[in-house]
Amino acid sequence: MGYTCIEKIIMKNLGQNHVRPNDIVTVNVDRVMIHDIFVPFVADKFEEMGFEKIWDPEKVVLIYDHLVPTSRVEDVRHFQIGDAFAAKYGIKNVHRGDGICHQLMPEADYVKPGDVVFGTDSHTTTYGSIGAFSSGVGYTEMAAILGTGQLWVKVPETIRVTIDGKLPAGVMSKDVILRLIGDLGADGANYKALEFAGSAVDSMSIASRMTIANMSVEAGAKAGLFAPDEKVAEYCGVSIEEIPDISADENAKYAKEIRYKAEELVPVVACPSSVDKIKPVTEVEGTPIDQVFIGSCTNGRLEDLEIAAKILEGKKVADYVKLIVTPASREVYRQASEAGILETLIKAGAIVTHPGCGLCCGRSGGILSEGERVVATNNRNFLGRMGPSSVEIYLSSPAVAAASAVSGRIALPAL
Amino acid sequence: MKIKGKVWVLGDDIDTDIIIPTEYLAMKSIHDMKQYAFSPLRPELAASIRPGDIIVAGKNFGCGSSREQAPEIIKSLQVGCVIAKSFARIFYRNAINNGLLLVEHDLLPELVTEGEDITVSVGEYIEHKDKRYDLSPLPTNLMEIIAAGGLVEAMKKKNSRND
Known part of the structure; x- marks a missing residue:
């Protein structure tokens, strides 16, 4: 029996050679991202839970982006609470105006292919573009991860989306993902992972793939994954041999398979x-x-x-x-x-x-x-x-x- | 556990921006925010909901952002439970972690009219106009979190044991 991309990432994470959809497993988290707007809530819940230290402060990234630059006097409170929390628990990875969290996480090398990453923002699915299983969680779960380094997840079924051919001029990866969300519906991938493949995907830049992974959550998906290739290796500054094998097997089992001919896609x-x-x-x-x-x-x-x-x-x-x-x-x-x-x-x-x-x-x-x-x-x-x-x-x-x-x-x- | 209450009926894809717009997310507390619940869609709703009332909606309730204020606010309005055809996954987890009860049911949202009374017996059935509709029980790991009173309480217990 073969495995999908997300099944392989979860298997690697657990050190197991088998999982199947709907298994409930506890993954070891490689990295977390907390953004400014929810940091006061994470800090409150973390202390309320009675934790005294963060499992691994090096794995925590705090990013101020939703309130930068501030628009109201009270916004500053979020930075004050974030800074105090970081100082108290030894979080060194703090970005106070370097950009939007989902751009920074891959750009600043916080995410590697095969990683399991959670963030307090739903668009955390973006890092699927470089082959990470990354997903959004609420502040209570984030607080629990900070204390334990772990989170339970249900192994999702996978929908495979294959786009072959060459996109016409003026058609961008945004048009591809919008069309897919339209076809699937806003809940069409709920509780599931999306996996993207095909020659049109292969020829896309990492930035274009990020757009698709980012919006996968708009169809309800838990993850939007691309198998890492040479482009990903180059983006991450590693050789392809250093990237764990998380490409889907040919005989992997999918909940659904959808195909598009790139030439038939239009701006939407x-x-x-x-x-x-x-x-x-x-x-x-x-x-x-x-x-x-x-x-x-x-x-x-x-x-x-x-x-x-x-x-x-x-x-x-x-x-x-x-x-x-x-x-x-x-x-x-x-x-x-x-x-x-x-x-x-x-x-x-x-x-x-x-x-x-x-x-x-x-x-x-x-x-x-x-x-x-x-x-x-x-x-x-x-x-x-x-x-x-x-x-x-x-x-x-x-x-x-x-x-x-x-x-x-x-x-x-x-x- | 039984919940009996008056229903408020909402449609499909009630997103987290409808439940609580980003504009209000930097307020200090859930208590400050809750008056704005559902305001983009139905500004009168937050003030009209009475403790024990039940929200009934279509598919994909809670889609959109990961903001946990969404289920926390519904909980703080003392809504007895939310019944929907389906829930978006992040919202589902957040609700369980806050001890807000969610019930998935395909049929009921088609049958109820706003203002009617229904009874929910958790994990067993929903009663509407003398008819009963079966419910399936929740997975064990979720029941454990609910039984502990939410994820914060579950972690608190765990940490006090470690001491």
Whole structure:
């Protein structure tokens, strides 16, 4: 009997040569991430549970991103509590404004292929892009992990998604994952792992794979996994031989298998107010908009800013549209600056903001007003996510977002 | 364990941003936040819910973010239990860890009307208009956490034993 990618990671973690879906197992955690907005709750629960020390402070990463830069006086309390908690229990890996947690974790080398990682944010699934089993947990479970280094999980069934061929110009990995969420439904992968394969996936950059792994949770998935290849090895600064074999076996058992021909995929948007309400851009083309957002842990990486700059080069953002661009990390910000990407964006009329989660999670940096409409590259278009409930959020790729910023209406990128 | 209460009926995909918008997440306590529960969808709901009431919803209740304030707030409104066709997985774990009872049932959400009374006998049945619908028991590891009164209590016990 063969095993899927996630089964192999869990087997490796447990030191076992067999697991099957629905087994309840206790995994040893390789790394955890706690972000600013929940740190006071984690600290409270940890002490309430009666723990006196963290199982391995080196394995804990504290990242301030949702409240950076602060938008309210009381936000500062989260940093104070986080800093005090870190000092008291010896947490040295603290990032106070270096970027969004899910960009930083792989970028700053906190995650390796085959690792088991938990974070207090649901988009922790992002690190599946480099072959880690990573998933979101609540603050109580995080507190328990800090004390014990362990967590129980149910071995999930796996849905395999194969995308073969070459994506047409203007179609990005965001369009792939949106289409999949539309086909599966917002609960279509609930309690399950997604596993991505095929020649279109092989030719994707790590950044593109991150977008897909990141949004796997929007179909309810526990993980969104890619088997590590040479690109992953290079990204992680290791040789392929050093990466444990966690690729799925040919005779692995799947709950479902889905196939796409890359050539048949088109630019799409998730219409308000549900991530699975997917329509081809051609069906909503021409809808007037008030704002465009390019950023977030889903699509704020260098290649995302690069394609936006390519589309905006020598053009102007429509008069009445605000284009907000938020690089995913300080490093992405620096690279985009060095490559002249930011200059292109600024000349086109973009508002470039500091790396953080503010606008995506509806806290700061471009909150919308009653009845406004936004095209955004982030991961959720829930009711009230980026302003009042009457705000309409269309989720798209950076290419569609940039083209829409120029046109002032939802538009197809001309590439 | 039996819960009898009035039902509030919600739809499919009630996400965590509906249960509690991010805007209110940096408030100091669950007590401060709970008045905003479900506000994007039904601003009147938090003030209308009475202790012991039951929330009934469609599929994928609690989808979205990992914010544990979502089940904690529902618990703090003293909701007796949430019955839905299905629950999103992070929400499910968070609810169990906070001792909020969740009941998965395919049929019931189709049958009830807001304001009706129903009875839930945990792990046994739901009673609605004199009809009983069977429930399956929860896995042992989850029952252990619930029996301890949530994950904090379970860990507390464990740590006091170690001393």
